[in-house]
Amino acid sequence: MRPFKYTGAQNKDQALQAFTATSHYLGGGTNLVDLMKEDVERPDQLIDVNKLDYKKITSNENGGLTLGAMLSNSDTANHPEVRTKYPLLSMAMLSAASAQIRNMASNGGNLLQRTRCPYFFEVSMPCNKREPGSGCGALKGMNALHAIFGYSDSCIATNPSDMCVALAAIGATVEVQQPDGSSRMIEFTDFHRLPGDQPEKDTTLMQGELITAIHLPKPEFSDHYYYLKIRERSSYAFALVSVAAGLQVNSGVISKAGLAMGSVAHKPWKLSKAEEFLTGKKPTTENFEAAAALEMKDAKPFEGNKYKVEMGKNAIVRALTQAYEREV
Template sequence: MRPFTYTGAKNTEEALRAANSNTNAHYLGGGTNLIDLMKEDVERPDELIDVAGLDYKKVTPNENGGLTLGGMLNNSETANHREVRTKYPLLSMAMLSAATAQLRNMATNGGNLLQRTRCPYFYETSMPCNKREPGTGCGALKGMNALHAVFGWSDKCVAVHPSDMCVALAAIGAKVEVQKQDGSSRMIEFNDFHRLPGDDPENDTNLMPGELITAIHLSESTFSDHYYYLKIRERASYAFALVSVAAGLQIKGGVITKAGLAMGGIAHKPWKLIDAENYLSGKIPNQANFEAAAELTMNEAKPLEDNKYKVEMGKKAIVRALTQAYERKA
């Protein structure tokens, strides 16, 4: 690990001021991903600004009838919070499927949004990776790409986003509040927060330099009755998803009035299934309609040499998640 300076920010203004004075500084929350990357010499900040102690550690009602999740609250406290479990069980279910209890106790909500890919070419500094070192090429494009993207990739990067929490947030809808360097704040629609790789895959999000995530705003609960988070992985626990599906259904009078769908493990960002959501609206919740939604989604996939299995796996995962969401009631 390379030498770095540690700054313990006492308040938001101090954190923003430190970030504004050093373009090679990183905010430090739980450090569950950042510190690993520093050990592997992938991330090389010369200053860490500790923001874990800032006062963004509550779950509170918001003016939209939903909840606001503090950016520095850890994942365990969020997932197990009574209001989250009751009103947003899909989010709780997804968060509790991630990592280990020890990691969830450390990882912050804001940090979860900023997780970097687990692509082995990204972690191995002797291999080419445009995300780690722009212009060197994408080792996975023609290499070992069984775990990589089938949607939204470019010839610069075929990596996938690793978060489970973010897949659920994409399905239910959210806004991310960030503090800007001038002290003002702005809201980012969740589907606009993460980026596709395009020509600059080194940029995972649409955050501006020095911006600090302070909260995640959830709108009024919609999928508290019919929901399911399906995570398919190579081993039963402590593994990232090959394919995951977050499914929420609002059903009235035997008809789907609203659907929330997103997938993980298939793109550079949480992949919201907008066409499938629109298709299911007004439909009867049955096998045929679930299969049609799955076909509609996965027919647009562009698999690589080694991950063609994700197309069929994705179809079956969507149908299973929707079926479980329909049959499950909180």
């Protein structure tokens, strides 16, 4: 690991003022420190934000909850109100990593997880995300775990987060503090970027912005929900494909659907077409299959990840079925 300066911030103003172009904010460090050890990330300053007062869960004006960005994943997922009002989010978060990592990882840090693409981690290999202009080794290399939606010739990596898939399905909003002390809100579907010709940029955050909160809308999927995570082993593994599904069902008809997929794109992949298709229809297997087919027809797999297309279809159907049958 390369030498770096450590700065402990006591409040947000200190954190914002200390930030430079080569700094990183430090929360739990469960991803950042690993990347520093591998010489992938090379900050010359870490600004510890753990003492900042963003570790609470409170009610918000929209009838939902606001999650503090510095609160741990474990404390968030196991909070009584989150488990009761947003069980889809709790289920997704508890499927991630291990209990030890969830105890350390922060909510804000989870949003900033970087890809687990092996070409990104291996500094001897070409990777535009790690070193812009060096190429993408996965394009014609080992790409079994890579994107089937939204990629570019510059990058075919995927976002690894489970929490973020659920937040995309729910329709969350991210609050950030800007260097001048003002704040701005970012719709969750706009928070992460597709790679385009700048794959080194994972999010739409501007330099120095600090994530302070995640705002959840009024709970809508507390009865019918399911998070499906398909992986090579049952623990300590990232998803091959994941689906977050939430349904509102009234008088035998779907009045609203919240759907997103993970591990298929550079960002959590919102299933807007399926959501629109299902609204006003009965929660039947036939309709679930039609919604899945509608979404997956746009998939463009590589030789190594063709399996994700059929797996994705089946995963959407299974997640929707489990969500509907949960309280029936």
